[in-house]
Amino acid sequence: DPANPVTIGPYMNDPDLTNNKYQLKLAMDAAERIIPQVFAEYGELSGRRYSVLEQYRMEDAEAALFLLNSAAETAKDVVDRLRGQGRRVGLVSPNVIRPFPAEDLRQALKRVKAVMIGDRADSYGAHGGNMALELKAALKDDPENRTLCLSRVYGLGGKDFYTEDAEAFLLEALKAVETGRVEVHFDYAGATPGDPNVNPERPHPPIGKKESSPGLVRAEWDEGASKLKVKGASPRQLTAIPERIAPGHGACPGCGIFPSLKQFLEGIEGHVVLLFQTGCAMVTTTGYPYSSHRVTYIHNLFQNGAATLSGVVEMYRERIRRGELGDEEITFIMVSGDGGMDIGMGPTIGAANRNHRMIIIEYDNQGYMNTGAQLSYTTPLGHRTSTSNVGPAQSGKKYHHKDTLQIMAATHIPYVFSATEGFPQDLIKKAAKAQWYANHEGMVYGKLLSFCPLNWRLEDDLATEVVQAAADSCFFPLYEVERGRTTITYDPEAVGRRIKLADYLGMMGKTRHMLSEENKPVLEAAEIEVERRWRRLKAMHEHPLL
Incomplete structure (x- = not known):
């Protein structure tokens, strides 16, 4: 309401913050009163009736289960079966967690002698799962309650919860009823003890410095030319370098990630530490207890891989400074989608x-x-993904892709580059430069166009042809920004190989719709943007001040 503006989320300090939090508490108290009314209204409208706390066969139960969601539905069959055997068991399952239905649970469990509480998460160090801690606290407020509580964590990593599991839970609760005590208050269901004498066999031996340092590729600073020069062997000779990521991983046929990484790592001499952020490359190479990595490898979630690896880098440098480690050069590389x-x-x-x-x-x-081919900000205009479909209301992604390389170049790091497996010598040369800059000056950022036949919707043996077309159409230009100076390393116009953007897009099932008459405006917009970025890049190549 422009006539009555409000400020949301202002800075607060004491005593206002205390008062604000108290108001939030009052709002939760109000929600506790209102939610049953909302459920009743929904029941009148839909015929489906819910309660804050579902109670299943709890009328005279002496042993009960506390479970959430689908596990509770599975357990109902077990409750029925044990009831048929004359066992007085029941089930409670909250449909609302906040506000926590403490009073409802106290009443439901008033005459229950033992309750087994199942959690799909542990509250590490608190000696119980989150729901177990909540329920125990609620029961403690009733001075007359004598219910014995057992806490079990189950179903981690998508592990199914079967009727046999529910029966085991109830039998443990019944045993506590019979003995009047709990033998194991907290445990993990389904955990198996390890054997310290067993070590998984390495499917591939680790790579030592000698075999990974054949001296086939060298980057050296030319003082006379004030320029970094790379002397290297042909890609065929570089196949002699052992693969730091071994074959036999679970990538899709034709996946472009690993040929690209193989070429890049062929340009890197000596010891390497790899950190992979969550994504296709991580999932397909590290199915526990096996690993495709023949060098030290770290996995990190999407959001902070760079922070983690930078900490590892500085830890390593500091320990060398202290004399705790030998002064052996290691190249630290983070890989991300x-x-x-x-x-x-x-x-x-x-x-x-x-x-x-x-x-x-x-x-x-x-x-x-890795999660179903949803669009990213790097998905180009018009491309089909599972979240940018093609139909009467939409013609693929609605906006242009972000230019990650230019974002990183704007941070003024020593070296930024683009490359693709379709131009292996260019990629390997840039890898050698990347290692030199990372070991001598600072951070390097490289972007590799990676073929994905499954979600690009084409045959899995067309990687080289497609990524070369991406460069020849100037959609994915090959260049480097070295100490702020932009150099195009492959100019398809200069060698007479420039093709139309439509020729590149027509190769992929995810973009062929852009060539239709009804999608002509989308294609034209893509062509204009590709040309604009290419001309801008050429200007930067030609003028050192840009």
């Missing part, structure tokens, strides 16, 4: 501003491919 560069962009820019001596590689397959 383009989705990880949506979620983790903030920490990445933070690491760039601190200029840690590390490399960040983004494999750009133009979407969140």
Whole structure:
């Protein structure tokens, strides 16, 4: 209401903050009164009736289960079966967690002698799951309550909860009823003890410095030219370098992530530590207890991989300074998908501003491919994803992709580059430069266009052809920004290989719709933007001050 503006979320300090929190508490108290009324109204409208706390066969129960959601539905069959055997058991399952139905639970469990509380999460160090702690606290407020409480964590990692599991829970509660005591107050259901004498066999031996340092690729600073020069072997000779990521992982046929990383790592000499943010590359290489990595590997969630690796880098440098480690050079490399560069962009820019001596590689397959091919901010205009479909109301993604490389170049880190497996010598040369800059000056950022046949909707043996077309159409230009100076490393116009953007888009099932007459405006908008970015890049290439 412009005539009556309000301020939401102002800064508060004592005593206002205390009063505000008290008002939130009063709002929850009010919700506790209103929710049953809302449920009743919904029941009148829909015929489906819910209560704050569902009680199943609790009328004379002496042992009960406390479970949430689908597990509670599974347990009802077990309650019925044990009731048929004359066992007095029941089930309580809250439909509302906040406000916590403490009084309803106290009344429901008033005559229950033992309750088994199932949790799908542990509150580490608190000696019980979250719901168990809540329920115990609620029962404690009734001085007459003598219900014995057992707490079990179950169903982690998507592990199914079967009727056999529910029966085991109820039998434990019944045993507590019979003995009048709880033998194990808190435990994990389904956990198995490990054997300290058993170590998983390494499917591949680790890679030592000698075999990973054949000297085939070298980046050296040319003082006379004031320029970094790379001397290297052909890609065929570099196949002699052992693969730091071993074959046999679970990537889709034709996945472009690993050929690209293989080429990049062929340009890196010596010891390497890899950190993968969550994504396709992480999931497919580290199915516990096995790992495809033959070098030290760290997994980190999307949001802060750069922060984690920068901490590892500084820890390593500091321990060398203290004399706790030998002065052996290690190249630290973070690998992330383009989705990880949506979620983790903030920490990445933070690491760039601190200029840690590390490399960040983004494999750009133009979407969140690991979770169902949802669009990312790097998905280009018009491209089809599971969240930017094609139909009467939409023609793929509605806006242009973000230019991650230019964002990172604006942080003024020493070296930024783009590359693709379709131009292996260019990629390997840039890898050698990346290692030199990371070991001598600071952070490096590289973007690799990564082929995804499953979600790009085409045959899995067309990687080289498609990513080359991306460069030839100037959609994915190959260039580097070295100490602020932009250089195009492959100019399709200069070598007579420039193709139309439509020729590139027509190769992929996810973009063929853009060539139809009804989607002509989308194609034209994409062509204009690709040309604008290409001309801007050429101007930066030609003018050192840009």
